[in-house]
Amino acid sequence: MIEHNDNSAGVSKEFIVFRLGAMEFAIDIMAVREIRGWTPATALPHAPSYVRGVINLRGAVLPIVDLAERLGFPPIEISARRVVIVVQIGSRLVGLLVDAVSDILSQPSETIQPIPDVASEVVKLYVQGVFAFDDRMVGLIRLDHLTPPSIGEAA
């Protein structure tokens, strides 16, 4: 494989696209371990409000982060149709609660643009870029900043 600069042509990445309210966001598919339906979580004391609690992922204790609330949007309304995307961040597994998964798509990296200046600081912190897809705009989530929800910033 040839080395490319970030914005050079030819490299496509696959993304999982999901909805948060009316907006759409994407996560690099390489970070996604599995996608599962919502199961009730056990609340954690002294946790920031966007940490919905922990669930049992085949014997491991998995923290669930409400991604909408994390990005500063209203919290996700819990229903059985909600989806948890299990992602690996460093050595940790974290479940991201989203409204629904809408697509899996392949996107050439040169089509990813920097976030427009109008976005809020929170969004800029967790979204690393945007790209267009079928007239829709998709925000690309920057995983490494999402968690640990704790270290250094326990709200």
Add this chain to the structure above:
Amino acid sequence: MTAVDTMATIRQTFFQECEEQLNETETGLLALEIGEADAETVNAVFRAVHSIKGGAGAFKFERLVRFAHKFETALDRLRDHRMEPSPGVMKIMLRSADLLADLVREAQGQQEVEDARLQALSADLAGLSEDEAPAPAAASDEGDSFGFQPLTLSLDGFAPVAAMQDWRIFFRPMPDLYRRGNEPARILRELAQLGAVSTRCDASALPLLDAFDPNGAYLAWTIDLATAAPRDAVEEVFDFVRDDCELTIETVAAASAAKDEAANGDGLDFTPLTIDLPAPEAAATPREKPKPEIAKLETAKAEAPVSQTIRVDLERVDRLANLVGELVINQAMLSQSILDAGLPRACKAFDDLTSLEQLTREIQEGIMAIRAQPVKPLFQRMTRIVRELADMTGKQVRLKTEGEATEVDRTVFEKLADPLTHMIRNAIDHGLESPEERRAAGKPDQGEVRLSAAHRSGRIFIDVSDDGKGIDRARVKAKAVEKDLIAADAQLSSAEIDSLLFLPGFSTASTVSDISGRGVGMDVVRSSIQSLGGRISITSRPGLGTTFSMSLPLTLAVLDGMVVRVADQTLVAPLTAIVETLRPKAQQVHRLGVETRVLADRGVFVPLIDVGREMGYRDDEADPTLGVVIIVESEGGRRCALIVDAILDQRQVVIKSLETNYQHIPGVAAATILGDGRVALILDIDIFVAGASAHAQSPLAAE
């Protein structure tokens, strides 16, 4: 597998074995030091050091080999009684064992050994090997089970060989030699490197094919060797097989004389066949090692039937343990579903479930038993620390250990070393007095530090005690006031003053020594013990000594817990911390200030803790008379009463870390997964109790 991998594996095995040999060495030397050794002890030590040397040679760890050799030379003198295990000698020996251990670690790349230390000890060892007049080597015969060294033959006036010497070696491997993976061809090749060899194989013992035992040993060799190497070098070739073969090494002249076969004496070209057969008989006699009956009886424990063991990668055991944990959870989920399905109690499913439960529990106990290991190696490590500290402080210290066979899970074992080391240092540095002070106090010069372990009610108890001066409470209190840790007019009981030692940033030694005054205080010890789910307490009697007592769970994998409900949340309280549960009456509850309440329990006031509020599950105050109160006790015997809504169950739960994917939460020790598949949090009782005493100025149940 590539050659590099293979090499790495062998290396790893070597280091594992070194660890065992080093333990053996230290155990043996310690036994010798206190005079509980027998003939076999020295041999065992010698063999251990020798094996390390041999292995190290194969990997070219030069420093290790050279030192091991010197050590071995000194041990050899001890072995054949040319030197007595006097205290002075044993001190050097023990230090040498320490250095040997360090050199092994150096070879692993874990630490570096200073040249000065190496040279100093090497010189000491050399001193040991020289100072007394050398006794004739022949004196070594009695009681020497290692024994087959027909040195007598070599004394026939043959000057130590500097010039070329002709040797005749008769070598008959026994089946064990092959079984241990030794290879005569390798030995023969090695001999050939010493000089010119001519080898004849005696195949006369070979049976016909139908009588042939594939595991048998039928061949013998007679080797004529012309070499300038000394006898030692020749013997060394056979070092690893000596016990598994018939072996004679003689000069050719001696051999000829001994056998009246004369022939052409001192040349290389004698007639071989005539000599081949008589040789075994000649060799057979000295092979019967004379072993005194008494020695046999005494060594009974050392030679107790060795149980068979296998080496298993720890990761595999851990994986198995995890899987069993899953099994326990799944089985709990299954019981739940069967219950939910509304089957009648009498149906077969329930019987089957009961036997499944039984089995799972047995499997789990089995796995735990595999991971359990005796605390002995840990205690042994402490003997070294005691030794070094005694040297550094000029105090005389003896370490007494008890209950070394007490077993504890590996997970706990590994985390015990640091706190234990610190407590030992503390005991010697702060606890014990100097010999002069001790004499003045009418105590023997030598102080004693005791380390004991025992199992009691599902926990392991470890005590570290010294017979030193005890805690100077006046000074501790003054120090605490000076450091603003307590109010100047605080009224504290003796036990409470002693507990001040556990406060962060507390250190009483007036001169900060470089031993225990490294900024790591007893508070660190306490928190590391607590993080293991353990407790530590301190008792001290002025002039008589101090005891630190720890109690720890036997494993960090499972825990017996009480499942409780608080504000619609399910929580688990560790059973070991629970003293009693009760439904309080209104008149037992007393308000003490706006936020705090206490519970009168048999005349003692215990702070009441509203778990639901502490955990942030609800805002309003719970009414204890509507729920249940669990009285828990933490380290130091402090109690508090936890208000919960209901007790649901009492069961064994598998401990799951919250830190793996999340982070530590105050008040929560860990998590577990219950029968319904949901995560439940395990309460950290000590935090609750500590929190209670922090914001409730209530009389505590002092023990």
